Amino acid sequence: MYAARPSGLFQARRLSARLAGLLALLVLVCLASLLWGAGDVGPARAWAAITGQGDAEAQFVVGSLRLPRTLVGLVVGLALGVAGALLQAVTRNPLAEPGLLGVSAGAAFAVAVALVLGATATTMRIGVAQLGAMVGCLCVLGVARVSGAGNDPVRLVLAGAALTGLLLSLTSLLLLFDQRAADEIRFWIVGSLAGRRLEHLLAILPSLLLAGAIVLAVARPLAALSLGERVASGLGHRPGLIRLLVIVAVALLVGAATATAGPLAFVGLVVPFAARALAGPDIRRTLWLCLPLGPLMVITADIVSRLLVAPSELPLGVLTALCGAPVLVAVVRARRMPTL
């Protein structure tokens, strides 16, 4: 009668305990993000500003600079983490990362086209990056489907790498023809949270809500899909439709994140990787853990980016790439390629 396996209730409790721990950690990191920065306002002055006292300078730095970028980091981390988990689940490929699948390159290409057509980096509309992200993603999955090997992780990554290469060269071709665009995109092509404001968040809110609704709707069918297409069909789900919906959600999430913060490499790879290590492969549990883990990674990287080269700041995209590359190598070098 003594259960050798943990019961479902026990698992749920363990999940919520971990979730609570991660949330507590996230609150601490957010607080740290308000306290430390590249400027002269140190933790003591910043704390005074948070508690409502403090000088005008500190209140401005905390309220108008550090708070918005922390919130943007929260949302961007959330979007990228969830997008990574979804993409990995739907492609059943632990290496599926928005950056590796042509999504970021698609967004960057779309931005370059818009710049050449006359937009400026400061007035860039987010819809542009979102559309590019979606088109890039669909192209890669289309290629992988044509070859009839949706389950082959390496082939999918190869298709993504090929498309990314193509899009990047098209982007540089455009920039060669237009010197002004080349000068502006330099500061867009590496992601950053600096100078982002709350208006930017409001602009992407609708697409995030839409993506959230899709995620809620497909979480259960997606878990069924991981048991195989036949099982999923037998349970009354439609695999093709689920895949399409997930891709739309991923493109909305990544496009929104990329449009606000620029391309942030590897967040979508590292976060689901950590979530699976903590909660196992079930997508419904992984998604829960991605919610705090994504912002945790992005905001921590952002704090480090501010402190390393003060009084300037390091672009955040550089740091996330530095954190993420070792994880990618570790996954690929694992004794057997994990499949989902």
Add this chain to the structure above:
Amino acid sequence: MKGMRNWVGALRLPLSVAVLALLPLTAWAERSVETAFGEVVVPRSPERVVTLYEGALDVALAAGVTPLGAVTTRGGDGMARYIEAHLGEQRPAIVGVVREINLEAVLALEPDVILAPPQLPEAQYRLLSRMAPTVVPLTEGLDPEAWRAETRLFAQALGREAEIEAALEQVDARAAEVAERIAADEAPSAVLVRWMPQGPMVMSADLFTAGLLRAAGVAVHDAGLTRENSPHSDPLSLENLSRVDADWLFLATLNEEGREALQAAQATPAFARLDVVARDQVVPVDGQLWSSATGPLAALTILDQLDAALTP
């Protein structure tokens, strides 16, 4: 043996006379100038000139020579806007961008002399100098006064020293005139920045423009933010924006929409609360001219713009 020596001795006088007579003839047709790659012999008054450096184009136009070919301005597809004002009917052909010269286009123009940027890579120099004498100024690091030596070297290579000395004097006179008009108890301080969405890049106080503004009585500084010999700082964190607060702030952009960049900056709360913004003493300036040009024409245009902005 003795007869032989006598024979040589007898020839010595007529030979040296002949050499001496020939010298002025060659010297009349050619002259040598001191460049980064040693002495270079150039024609005395070259007619087919190619400039591969915006500063050289500026000098050539100031000396009344329209080059056959030139490179584009930084961040643009053609000549800088201030250069356009000095071009007549005849326009130089575009032979590439500074970093990527179209060697075949240069060759097709059959130049008499090529005026090149300082720090031209040696490999490129070797190729170019086979087409025509190539004049590379010897400038190391950033020096606000280096442009004068460059200008004089290019003038020498064009055989137009008198015109350029006059132009340089005109620049000095104009600077002194502006300095007199700005006249205050203390020189107003100023910072020159390029505005970027994530924060401004502070331009070095050793740039051409900075030296020029100092000559015109404006104390340009870089807030201690640029490293030696680097033309600008990394984008400054918005938290440290107050460091660029000065009496005047010159905001350079490579876009034509300088006003738009100013608006973008003003929409940034950290920028809007600077003293200099409250006093409305932010001057949007053309980055093509203020942050990457050199030469007497550029100097006069910058001084005119400074005069218009600072004196009521």
